[in-house]
Amino acid sequence: MPRRKGGAVMEHLVERLIQFLCQGMARAAKGIYRRPALAGGVYLLALLGVLSSPFGRSRPAAHTVRYEAEGEHSAVPPESPATSVLREIEGAGLRLIERSFDPAETIYTPGDPDDRLYFLLSGTIRTYKMYQNLKEATTALLKDEGIFGALDLVETGSQEEFAEALTKTRIVEVRKAAVAWLVKRKPEVSFALLSAFSDRRRMSDDLIASLLPREVSSRLANLLLNLAERFGEEDGTGVVAVNIRLSHQDLANMVASTREAVSKAMSEFRREGLIGGGRTTRTIVLLDREALSERTDGGVSR
Amino acid sequence: MPRRKGGAVMEHLVERLIQFLCQGMARAAKGIYRRPALAGGVYLLALLGVLSSPFGRSRPAAHTVRYEAEGEHSAVPPESPATSVLREIEGAGLRLIERSFDPAETIYTPGDPDDRLYFLLSGTIRTYKMYQNLKEATTALLKDEGIFGALDLVETGSQEEFAEALTKTRIVEVRKAAVAWLVKRKPEVSFALLSAFSDRRRMSDDLIASLLPREVSSRLANLLLNLAERFGEEDGTGVVAVNIRLSHQDLANMVASTREAVSKAMSEFRREGLIGGGRTTRTIVLLDREALSERTDGGVSR
DNA sequence: CGCTGATTTGAATTAGATCAACGATGGTGG
DNA sequence: CCACCATCGTTGATCTAATTCAAATCAGCG
Numbered sequence: 001m002p003r004r005k006g007g008a009v010m011e012h013l014v015e016r017l018i019q020f021l022c023q024g025m026a027r028a029a030k031g032i033y034r035r036p037a038l039a040g041g042v043y044l045l046a047l048l049g050v051l052s053s054p055f056g057r058s059r060p061a062a063h064t065v066r067y068e069a070e071g072e073h074s075a076v077p078p079e080s081p082a083t084s085v086l087r088e089i090e091g092a093g094l095r096l097i098e099r100s101f102d103p104a105e106t107i108y109t110p111g112d113p114d115d116r117l118y119f120l121l122s123g124t125i126r127t128y129k130m131y132q133n134l135k136e137a138t139t140a141l142l143k144d145e146g147i148f149g150a151l152d153l154v155e156t157g158s159q160e161e162f163a164e165a166l167t168k169t170r171i172v173e174v175r176k177a178a179v180a181w182l183v184k185r186k187p188e189v190s191f192a193l194l195s196a197f198s199d200r201r202r203m204s205d206d207l208i209a210s211l212l213p214r215e216v217s218s219r220l221a222n223l224l225l226n227l228a229e230r231f232g233e234e235d236g237t238g239v240v241a242v243n244i245r246l247s248h249q250d251l252a253n254m255v256a257s258t259r260e261a262v263s264k265a266m267s268e269f270r271r272e273g274l275i276g277g278g279r280t281t282r283t284i285v286l287l288d289r290e291a292l293s294e295r296t297d298g299g300v301s302r
Numbered sequence: 303m304p305r306r307k308g309g310a311v312m313e314h315l316v317e318r319l320i321q322f323l324c325q326g327m328a329r330a331a332k333g334i335y336r337r338p339a340l341a342g343g344v345y346l347l348a349l350l351g352v353l354s355s356p357f358g359r360s361r362p363a364a365h366t367v368r369y370e371a372e373g374e375h376s377a378v379p380p381e382s383p384a385t386s387v388l389r390e391i392e393g394a395g396l397r398l399i400e401r402s403f404d405p406a407e408t409i410y411t412p413g414d415p416d417d418r419l420y421f422l423l424s425g426t427i428r429t430y431k432m433y434q435n436l437k438e439a440t441t442a443l444l445k446d447e448g449i450f451g452a453l454d455l456v457e458t459g460s461q462e463e464f465a466e467a468l469t470k471t472r473i474v475e476v477r478k479a480a481v482a483w484l485v486k487r488k489p490e491v492s493f494a495l496l497s498a499f500s501d502r503r504r505m506s507d508d509l510i511a512s513l514l515p516r517e518v519s520s521r522l523a524n525l526l527l528n529l530a531e532r533f534g535e536e537d538g539t540g541v542v543a544v545n546i547r548l549s550h551q552d553l554a555n556m557v558a559s560t561r562e563a564v565s566k567a568m569s570e571f572r573r574e575g576l577i578g579g580g581r582t583t584r585t586i587v588l589l590d591r592e593a594l595s596e597r598t599d600g601g602v603s604r
Numbered sequence: 605c606g607c608t609g610a611t612t613t614g615a616a617t618t619a620g621a622t623c624a625a626c627g628a629t630g631g632t633g634g
Numbered sequence: 635c636c637a638c639c640a641t642c643g644t645t646g647a648t649c650t651a652a653t654t655c656a657a658a659t660c661a662g663c664g
Contacts, residue, residue: 131514132599152500190492197499198454204506211513212433212558297434
């Protein structure tokens with residue numbers, strides 16, 4: 001009821017901004033932000049990012065299945081629903097916009113129009129929300145493929161989260177109206193689309209599940225297992241390496257906690273031999289997934 | 303590498319804000335932002351202002367809109383996407399199974415086949431998951447209408463949550479295969495279906511947002527506002543009554559906390575005059591939604 | 605009217621967020 | 635190529651708030 005689009009929102013935002021700016025300046029003047037100078041900023045940002053993580057327990061999900069046990073390279077990588085949708089769209093000759101982003105570039109922010117769907121072609125992106133004023137919570141992490149944006153064919157208003165590129169990224173934007181038109185002409189497309197949406201919903205569910213446990217270590221264990229499942233590469237001996245560069249801050253954002261808490265939990269895991277990779281290593285290495293999943297505290301029964 | 307978000311995001315945001323800010327303020331912000339030391343603080347503040355507003359709070363969502371401003375009862379209640387889907391399905395003469403449940407009866411549990419979609423006709427149901435020590439977390443609450451079950455047209459395995467009737471309930475089950483067949487024949491159906499799925503995904507997103515704040519009172523305030531919006535009945539003076547019987551335990555399940563904590567927070571709210579309804583009353587009455595939404599800590603509610 | 609379950613309240617315990625402080629790292633600009 | 639500076643990883647002390655544990659009151663129901 002209060003939050004209308006356009007003018008009203010902006011007005012409200014500006015109001016808040018000014019309010020905060022004043023507070024901020026006052027505090028800065030007092031030297032509160034002085035010492036850690038940027039630390040304060042960083043902290044806030046970090047907090048902001050806390051939200052989402054791709055968590056969730058492993059679930060094969062047919063189409064998302066990793067093609068692990070394959071004799072040869074000959075095997076065709078299974079196509080994700082999002083990819084099928086995109087292929088159909090391209091096949092139909094719809095007008096689509098391809099764009100590239102550099103690391104840390106913002107793809108869209110709350111308030112941007114939600115009149116299109118975004119498809120990830122390559123690179124890694126994350127979507128996140130802000131909460132409690134300045135903490136951020138990552139709501140999704142996608143790599144090389146997948147669909148994002150307001151997942152709906154009707155425009156309900158505007159984006160409600162941020163989308164940011166984590167690496168060099170290529171994406172394709174397609175207008176929802178065009179997709180709707182295509183769906184009308186080719187019903188098959190809707191299957192892929194429904195599946196793509198379902199995939200994302202499943203991820204949301206996993207995220208929810210991962211946010212439930214009270215202990216940070218549980219949530220973190222959950223997250224690590226999920227990451228391993230979605231982005232990991234097994235070496236055959238049960239050891240999985242996650243080849244995404246994630247700082248503790250990033251992990252904290254995904255687990256809705258703080259950098260320090262993550263550090264603590266991580267070193268604990270390392271002490272227990274559950275994970276490897278020295279502090280210097282960028283990639284996270286899971287040594288003992290079995291034990292790790294016990295640390296999830298049962299996580300979510302399914 | 304990826305982690306330069308701070309700067310980029312902030313910059314972008316600040317830029318956006320500045321567009322709307324009055325000249326003077328804009329200049330001031332820019333000036334400050336130049337100074338490294340303060341930049342962090344200002345950035346953060348800016349973000350806070352920007353972010354906290356766009357989300358959360360009420361979201362119109364076209365089809366979900368409450369028909370408040372209507373001259374007469376004559377107005378036709380807007381049809382929810384789920385209802386449209388069901389109507390289409392009935393119209394097509396698909397075989398569907400209607401079932402009734404008594405309060406507390408279980409509709410399905412994890413492990414049950416997920417080969418069908420469930421439509422709620424009347425009554426109230428909730429879906430929930432279990433986590434840690436057999437605690438349960440309510441993931442959805444539906445009343446009189448809506449779709450539930452594994453929201454996908456392909457069977458991915460089995461149900462992963464519980465669904466239980468809270469009141470006398472009537473539901474309809476439809477096989478996914480049948481729906482898929484229908485979609486192929488009538489593309490229009492897929493629109494309603496996509497919308498129905500989107501609606502549920504939106505709810506999941508809201509749930510995620512509501513789980514982020516650390517404080518129980520924030521989450522609870524969030525929840526209450528959400529319930530008021532979805533199930534409440536306004537009396538014209540700003541007072542909203544939620545006509546669903548929910549024990550503190552139920553509320554606790556929805557905010558991922560404990561009965562006691564909920565009790566504490568509720569009596570606190572009552573003391574502050576934010577909510578009414580003596581302890582005896584079954585229905586929750588929100589007296590001051592304004593104040594309540596301040597207690598959400600900017601959390602993202604809806 | 606006496607159960608049983610739900611609601612409150614309070615005390616003790618615990619875990620995470622905060623606040624601080626460094627050393628290490630990495631990227632950038634001079 | 636080197637130096638600087640912001641960020642990252644880590645650890646410890648302190649503070650706050652929630653979970654736990656325990657107990658008393660209240661409400662609904664047969």
